[in-house]
Amino acid sequence: MSIGILIAVSQASNMITTPIINFASLRNRMNAAEPIIQSFYDKEKNVAAERIKTNRIETIKIDLDELKEDGKVLLQDIHLQFDRGKKYMIMGPSGCGKTTLLTIFCVRITKH
Numbered sequence: 001m002s003i004g005i006l007i008a009v010s011q012a013s014n015m016i017t018t019p020i021i022n023f024a025s026l027r028n029r030m031n032a033a034e035p036i037i038q039s040f041y042d043k044e045k046n047v048a049a050e051r052i053k054t055n056r057i058e059t060i061k062i063d064l065d066e067l068k069e070d071g072k073v074l075l076q077d078i079h080l081q082f083d084r085g086k087k088y089m090i091m092g093p094s095g096c097g098k099t100t101l102l103t104i105f106c107v108r109i110t111k112h
Contacts, residue, residue, distance in 0.1 A: 058084045
């Protein structure tokens with residue numbers, strides 16, 4: 001057998017064995033990563049289960065007869081209800097208390 005034939009046989013066998021070795025290596029890496037990937041799926045299931053268990057606020061009601069600060073009446077006769085999933089717009093002329101209402105609302109929510 002000549003050297004040329006040996007080189008040709010060697011290259012042909014490499015063309016067959018290299019993809020098999022690469023596939024086996026990839027398969028081993030995937031098998032090694034499976035427990036890690038499974039732990040991510042398990043964590044996501046636990047997080048989803050915790051989300052379902054938490055109490056959700058469906059309605060926020062505000063009943064305010066009068067709000068004073070330093071003897072000055074800031075808001076009065078405010079009776080509102082906000083339901084989950086709905087959108088609301090607060091409208092009124094300048095100085096009527098829109099920003100004050102939202103500021104008080106946000107401060108009270110963050111304290112509780």
